[in-house]
Amino acid sequence: MTSKNKINEDLANERRKCNFNIEEVTYILDGGKEKTLQRKKIEDVALNGGASVDDIPEEYLSARERYENAIRKSCIYTNIVKNEVLEITGIENYGSPVLRRTGDAFFKDISPFMLHLGMFVPSIIGQCTAEQQATWLPRALDMKIIGAYAQTELGHGTFIRGLETTATYDPETEEFVLHSPTITSYKWWAGGLGRTANHCTVVAQLYTQGKCHGTHLFIVQIRDLETHMPLPGVKVGEIGPRMGFNTADNGFLGFNNYRIPRMNMMMKNAQVLKDGTYVKAARHGKLTYGTMVFVRVTLVGEASFNLAKAVTIAVRYSAVRRQSELRPGSIEPQILDYPTQQHKLFICIATAHAFQLTASWLWNTFTAVQAEMKKGNVDTLPELHALSSCLKALSTSDATAYIEQCRFACGGHGYMLSSNLPFLYAFVVATRTYEGDYTVLLLQTARFLVKAWEQAESGKVVTPTVAYLNRHFTTNGKMIWDNSPEGIIRVFQSVAAGKISLCVRSIRNRITSGMDHEDAWLMTTVQLVNAAEAHCRSVILHTYWNEIVRLTKHSSDNVKTVLNQLVMLYLTYWALERTGDLLRYSTISENDIDLLQRQYEELLVKIRPNAVGLVDAFDIRDEILQSTLGSYDGRVYERLMEEVQKNPLNKEPVDPSFHKYLKPLMKSKI
Ligand SMILES: CCCCCCCC/C=C\CCCCCCCCCCCC(=O)SCCNC(=O)CCNC(=O)[C@H](O)C(C)(C)COP(=O)(O)OP(=O)(O)OC[C@H]1O[C@@H](n2cnc3c(N)ncnc32)[C@H](O)[C@@H]1OP(=O)(O)O
Numbered sequence: 001m002t003s004k005n006k007i008n009e010d011l012a013n014e015r016r017k018c019n020f021n022i023e024e025v026t027y028i029l030d031g032g033k034e035k036t037l038q039r040k041k042i043e044d045v046a047l048n049g050g051a052s053v054d055d056i057p058e059e060y061l062s063a064r065e066r067y068e069n070a071i072r073k074s075c076i077y078t079n080i081v082k083n084e085v086l087e088i089t090g091i092e093n094y095g096s097p098v099l100r101r102t103g104d105a106f107f108k109d110i111s112p113f114m115l116h117l118g119m120f121v122p123s124i125i126g127q128c129t130a131e132q133q134a135t136w137l138p139r140a141l142d143m144k145i146i147g148a149y150a151q152t153e154l155g156h157g158t159f160i161r162g163l164e165t166t167a168t169y170d171p172e173t174e175e176f177v178l179h180s181p182t183i184t185s186y187k188w189w190a191g192g193l194g195r196t197a198n199h200c201t202v203v204a205q206l207y208t209q210g211k212c213h214g215t216h217l218f219i220v221q222i223r224d225l226e227t228h229m230p231l232p233g234v235k236v237g238e239i240g241p242r243m244g245f246n247t248a249d250n251g252f253l254g255f256n257n258y259r260i261p262r263m264n265m266m267m268k269n270a271q272v273l274k275d276g277t278y279v280k281a282a283r284h285g286k287l288t289y290g291t292m293v294f295v296r297v298t299l300v301g302e303a304s305f306n307l308a309k310a311v312t313i314a315v316r317y318s319a320v321r322r323q324s325e326l327r328p329g330s331i332e333p334q335i336l337d338y339p340t341q342q343h344k345l346f347i348c349i350a351t352a353h354a355f356q357l358t359a360s361w362l363w364n365t366f367t368a369v370q371a372e373m374k375k376g377n378v379d380t381l382p383e384l385h386a387l388s389s390c391l392k393a394l395s396t397s398d399a400t401a402y403i404e405q406c407r408f409a410c411g412g413h414g415y416m417l418s419s420n421l422p423f424l425y426a427f428v429v430a431t432r433t434y435e436g437d438y439t440v441l442l443l444q445t446a447r448f449l450v451k452a453w454e455q456a457e458s459g460k461v462v463t464p465t466v467a468y469l470n471r472h473f474t475t476n477g478k479m480i481w482d483n484s485p486e487g488i489i490r491v492f493q494s495v496a497a498g499k500i501s502l503c504v505r506s507i508r509n510r511i512t513s514g515m516d517h518e519d520a521w522l523m524t525t526v527q528l529v530n531a532a533e534a535h536c537r538s539v540i541l542h543t544y545w546n547e548i549v550r551l552t553k554h555s556s557d558n559v560k561t562v563l564n565q566l567v568m569l570y571l572t573y574w575a576l577e578r579t580g581d582l583l584r585y586s587t588i589s590e591n592d593i594d595l596l597q598r599q600y601e602e603l604l605v606k607i608r609p610n611a612v613g614l615v616d617a618f619d620i621r622d623e624i625l626q627s628t629l630g631s632y633d634g635r636v637y638e639r640l641m642e643e644v645q646k647n648p649l650n651k652e653p654v655d656p657s658f659h660k661y662l663k664p665l666m667k668s669k670i
């Protein structure tokens with residue numbers, strides 16, 4: 001073995017200690033052996049060209065160079081996907097999470113094509129008629145047109161009904177006239193819009209026959225396909241440097257009475273006829289929000305994958321890094337041996353599992369609701385909206401916090417961009433805001449919960465994810481504490497039910513004392529967010545536990561054991577995090593809490609020998625991790641040194657600024 005591919009001895013030892021079959025766990029996380037094999041095949045095809053390697057790391061490039069480099073690599077990757085990968089997977093897998101995952105080997109930040117594939121194409125699939133899809137979809141999939149999703153404006157992101165861009169139908173010419181009447185009506189933020197896109201989905205207030213019908217979606221060409229010049233009546237550009245997403249060319253867009261054909265309104269859920277007659281969406285008023293629901297569902301898997309990357313980096317680094325002495329003169333321990341380090345990291349592994357399994361379950365729920373909607377039944381949409389809202393909110397928020405925890409776990413070296421942890425953080429923290437801000441989405445779930453509570457109160461049987469509310473009305477007093485997984489889950493459901501019940505009481509009391517419903521709701525929103533969070537925790541705990549039981553039925557004993565230890569760690573961790581709630585809503589005693597704490601510490605000890613095996617089971621290739629600290633071989637210090645050689649500041653021994661500024665300063669007299 002050359003020193004280049006020699007595995008760090010501590011890491012090699014960790015792998016020898018691992019007592020379970022790593023591949024078996026990978027199969028469970030991927031959704032089955034077939035899926036793992038398919039993923040590996042795709043990664044082999046897409047990554048063996050080594051196209052991901054930049055001569056100069058992108059963080060040293062100027063804004064212009066970075067953008068051009070991101071476009072260059074997007075085109076390379078797109079060609080590989082079009083010419084080689086889709087041969088294996090079929091065109092229907094264009095937007096699959098595997099391609100998204102493989103794409104991370106090409107971009108440290110983000111591809112300017114991401115929104116084309118992540119939202120423009122899904123909006124065509126979800127919001128266009130079959131005839132419109134036949135016109136747009138093949139061209140979009142073939143990258144003959146490149147799109148963005150322009151909904152948010154300078155003045156409004158959350159409150160979609162407040163958007164100001166107008167689309168006024170002109171029956172004379174059978175066109176819509178798009179207009180930006182104010183500065184705040186300028187589209188703002190859309191990824192890929194600033195420099196890359198020639199088309200975009202525009203969300204605008206629809207006016208026809210003198211009446212406003214609310215926001216609708218339109219496909220709009222904004223640039224010439226040959227010259228890429230903005231078309232007359234279109235003002236478009238890039239919004240400027242941001243915390244992350246700097247290669248996504250997020251853009252602004254304004255219209256000056258810009259005309260598009262009638263058929264460019266996405267007409268699956270509502271139509272404007274040639275004479276201007278508006279035909280209302282018959283089934284559900286919020287179907288035009290469907291693309292956002294789809295993306296929220298996919299973001300739970302994104303949170304899991306990015307957290308898996310961060311914890312892979314931090315655990316491998318913690319196995320390699322040695323620091324301090326436990327006893328005078330003794331060998332310095334691996335930092336992974338500190339229980340406090342295990343406390344920081346093992347919850348991240350468990351959370352990545354919890355979110356991955358919840359994401360698959362949510363995806364199945366999403367496809368089931370889609371199938372029902374195709375048959376004309378929209379009854380399950382409110383539950384899906386409530387679920388996807390709170391799961392998006394919590395998974396992105398927890399992933400953000402835990403990625404930062406992984407960075408803390410890597411000390412100073414975690415602060416280096418080459419560790420990839422700062423990029424991961426900047427990327428994931430944005431997911432807490434975009435596609436619906438954390439608080440706003442939890443308040444959406446709260447609306448659903450309050451309604452479900454009222455139904456349960458009147459004796460009606462409610463839908464499965466809130467079925468625990470029915471139990472709330474048949475049991476009196478606090479939930480009996482029981483330290484089994486099922487017992488802990490039941491207690492978390494009681495906490496949620498108790499908090500929802502307090503919200504309802506607060507709202508009613510406020511109304512009784514003279515407030516109108518809107519003010520009573522507003523004054524209760526702090527509690528409502530808290531109740532929705534509690535509900536969502538119980539959903540995640542329940543789903544994680546159920547899925548582990550189901551998926552490990554035929555697993556080997558050691559895999560069953562380690563995955564059980566992880567899920568128990570997760571349940572125990574959250575019980576300890578929420579002791580205040582547990583004391584309030586269950587019969588848990590101080591003694592029970594002491595036992596929980598001991599159980600938690602014992603679990604850390606049990607999981608410790610398998611920690612590296614568990615992150616290896618995420619099976620994230622080095623090209624995708626892009627980290628000096630997290631590579632499979634653990635050559636941390638060598639890679640940090642190699643990275644220093646790429647720093648343009650080190651190219652010359654003396655920087656020109658010495659002669660220009662420093663020397664004159666040093667020579668000048670006081
Ligand atoms: C070369 C590279 C190749 C790489 C290949 C890889 C392939 C890539 C493939 C996939 C990648 C996936 C990753 C995707 C990454 C995507 C990045 C995205 C970037 C960010 C994009 C954006 O941010 S787009 C903008 C998003 N904006 C928002 O989310 C706005 C948030 N606001 C809202 O959603 C709503 O306004 C609101 C929910 C806050 C409220 O709406 P409104 O005021 O209209 O409603 P009400 O509060 O009055 O409620 C009325 C009623 O309706 C119910 N309701 C609301 N929303 C919905 C809904 N969506 N569905 C169903 N029902 C809904 C609401 O609950 C109320 O019900 P009641 O019964 O009356 O209570």
Ligand SMILES: Cc1cc2nc3c(=O)[nH]c(=O)nc-3n(C[C@H](O)[C@H](O)[C@H](O)COP(=O)(O)OP(=O)(O)OC[C@H]3O[C@@H](n4cnc5c(N)ncnc54)[C@H](O)[C@@H]3O)c2cc1C
Nearest residue numbers: 149150151152156157158189190191430433434435436439
């Ligand atoms: C990296 C990035 C990429 C993006 N990409 C796109 C894109 O491609 N296309 C696109 O259309 N948009 C995009 N966006 C915009 C994004 O969807 C919005 O920023 C997001 O929905 C939040 O809306 P806002 O900015 O208006 O925040 P605001 O609504 O102004 O929120 C500010 C604060 O007010 C609070 N608040 C707002 N309303 C309420 C309420 N009713 N109750 C209680 N609190 C409230 C929020 O909780 C938040 O704390 C992107 C944003 C980012 C950061």
